Amino acid sequence: MLTTYVAVTLITLFLMCVYNIGILSENLYSEQTTKLYAKANIISQSISGAWDSNDEKVMYLRLEDVTDRLLAGTNIRGVVTDNSYSVLFDNNSEAGMTGKVFMRDVLKRALDGEQSDSKFETDNGSTLTVAVPVEVDGEIIGGVYLAENMSAIADTVSTIRASLIVFSALLLFIIILISIGTSYIITRPIAEFTEVARAISRGDFSRRANVKGTREMAQMGQALNFMCDELNALDEKRKNFVSDVSHELKTPMAGIKLLCDSLVQAENPDMETIREFLGDMSEEIDRLTRIINRLLTLSRLDSGADMNMSRVDISALCAGVVESLSKLAKEKDIELTYEIPETADNYINADYDKIYECVYNIVVNAINYTPDGGNVNTRVKCSDSLCVIEVEDNGPGIPDAEKLKVFDRFYRLDDSRARDTGGTGLGLAITKEAVLLHQGTIEVTDSPSGGSIFTITLPITESGKE
Numbered sequence: 001m002l003t004t005y006v007a008v009t010l011i012t013l014f015l016m017c018v019y020n021i022g023i024l025s026e027n028l029y030s031e032q033t034t035k036l037y038a039k040a041n042i043i044s045q046s047i048s049g050a051w052d053s054n055d056e057k058v059m060y061l062r063l064e065d066v067t068d069r070l071l072a073g074t075n076i077r078g079v080v081t082d083n084s085y086s087v088l089f090d091n092n093s094e095a096g097m098t099g100k101v102f103m104r105d106v107l108k109r110a111l112d113g114e115q116s117d118s119k120f121e122t123d124n125g126s127t128l129t130v131a132v133p134v135e136v137d138g139e140i141i142g143g144v145y146l147a148e149n150m151s152a153i154a155d156t157v158s159t160i161r162a163s164l165i166v167f168s169a170l171l172l173f174i175i176i177l178i179s180i181g182t183s184y185i186i187t188r189p190i191a192e193f194t195e196v197a198r199a200i201s202r203g204d205f206s207r208r209a210n211v212k213g214t215r216e217m218a219q220m221g222q223a224l225n226f227m228c229d230e231l232n233a234l235d236e237k238r239k240n241f242v243s244d245v246s247h248e249l250k251t252p253m254a255g256i257k258l259l260c261d262s263l264v265q266a267e268n269p270d271m272e273t274i275r276e277f278l279g280d281m282s283e284e285i286d287r288l289t290r291i292i293n294r295l296l297t298l299s300r301l302d303s304g305a306d307m308n309m310s311r312v313d314i315s316a317l318c319a320g321v322v323e324s325l326s327k328l329a330k331e332k333d334i335e336l337t338y339e340i341p342e343t344a345d346n347y348i349n350a351d352y353d354k355i356y357e358c359v360y361n362i363v364v365n366a367i368n369y370t371p372d373g374g375n376v377n378t379r380v381k382c383s384d385s386l387c388v389i390e391v392e393d394n395g396p397g398i399p400d401a402e403k404l405k406v407f408d409r410f411y412r413l414d415d416s417r418a419r420d421t422g423g424t425g426l427g428l429a430i431t432k433e434a435v436l437l438h439q440g441t442i443e444v445t446d447s448p449s450g451g452s453i454f455t456i457t458l459p460i461t462e463s464g465k466e
C-alpha cells in the first residue's frame, strides 16, 4: 500500500513539474519574443523616417542614434541592413560588420516582407533573434535584426525547477510519513485481528481483539469479539452437553452392571430372583433406549434437514394428541379437556409429525407433573397470521427462575424425582427446537390456578392458508 502511494505521488509530482516548467518557459520565451518584436518594429519605424541612402555618414549617425536609444541598458544586439544584406549599422562595433554582408534566415524572411523570429543554442545559452523589414513608401529598403541572449530566462526556469524539485521532495517526504502512519494505524489492528482469528481457529476462545482505533476498526474488533463470545458459549454448551449425555448414559449402564454383577455373584439364584433382576435390567435398557431415541431426534432437529412440510389442520392435530393421552389422564384421574377454536381456518404449513410431538410433549408433561385429580386444558386460537396452542394445568407450576431453563437439554426441576419417573429432560428441548424450525416461539407462564401455561405460537404462512 505504501509503495503504491509513493509511486502514485512520485509520478504525479514528476508530471506536474515537467508540465509546469514547460508552460512557464514557453510563456517567458513568448513574452520575450513579443517584447523583441516591439523593439524591432519601433526601430524599424523610427529609422524609416530617417533613411537617407545618399549620405552614408549621416545615415549611420541617425541609425546609431535611434538604435542606441532604444536598446540602451539591454544586452540586445541590433543590426540594420539595407535590402542587399549589407550592414548599415551594428551596435556591436567590435564585430566590425559595418559595410559587410550579414546573412541570416530571419533577416532573409524580413527582407521578403515577413517579420520572423528564431531561437538557437550557443555556448552561452540560447539566443532569440527577430527580424522585421524597414519600409519607405511601401517599398522594403532594409531590415532590422535583433538578437538577445536568453540566459536570464534559462536561469529563472532552472531556479524555479530547483524550487519545484525541493518542494516535491518535501511533499513526498511528508506523504511517506503520513502513509507510514496511516498504514501502521490500519495494518496493526488487522494483524491483531488475524492473530485473534488464528487463536480462535486453534480453539482458544479466550482471546479478544483490541476495540480501539478508527470507528471501522473498532466495529470490526467488536464483531470479532462478539463472534468469540458466541463461539465460547457454543463450545461451553457442547462440552456440557457431552458431559450431560455421558452422565445420563452412565446411570442406567451402572444399574445394568450392578444387576449383572449381583446375579453373577449370587450362589444358586432361584428362577424368580433371576426373572426379577432381568426385569430390572430390561427397565434400565428401556431407559437407555428412550434417552438414545430422544438424542437421535434432537440431532435430526439440529441438522434441520428432513422437514416434511404439508398443510396441517392444527385443531385436528391437537384433538388427536388429547385423544391419545386420555387413557393416561384417566389413570391419574386428571380431567383432560380440549377447547375447539371458533375460527374456521386453523391450517398451517408445518411438518405434521414434529408439531404432533411438540404438542404431545407439553400435554404429557402437564399430565405427568400435575397431581392426581387435577385439570389439563388444551386450546387452539388462530388469527389471520398466527396459530396459538395453549396447554394449561393446575399442577405445581414452574418458578420464574426456572422458566427458561426447562427448555435446556437434560434440565429437570426435581432432578431425582423426574429421573425416577422416567423423564429424560429432553422433551421440552426437542419441542423448542421443532418450534424454532417452524419460525415459531414457545414460552411458559403462570396459570391463575397456580399451575403453568405452555404457549406455542406458530406463524400461518400463505401456503398454509391455501
Ligand SMILES: Nc1ncnc2c1ncn2[C@@H]1O[C@H](COP(=O)(O)OP(=O)(O)OP(=O)(O)O)[C@@H](O)[C@H]1O
Pocket (backbone or CB within 6 Å): 294, 361, 365, 366, 369, 370, 393, 395, 396, 397, 398, 406, 411, 412, 413, 414, 418, 422, 423, 424, 425, 426, 427, 428, 429, 452
Ligand atoms: N407442566 C409442567 N409443570 C411442572 N413442571 C414441568 C411441567 N412441564 C415440564 N416441567 C418440568 O420441566 C422439566 C423438563 O421437562 P422435559 O419434558 O424437558 O423433560 P422430562 O419430562 O423430564 O423428560 P421427557 O419429556 O424427556 O420424558 C421436567 O423434568 C419438569 O421438572
Ligand SMILES: [Mg+2]
Pocket (backbone or CB within 6 Å): 361, 364, 365, 423, 427, 428
Ligand atoms: Mg417431558
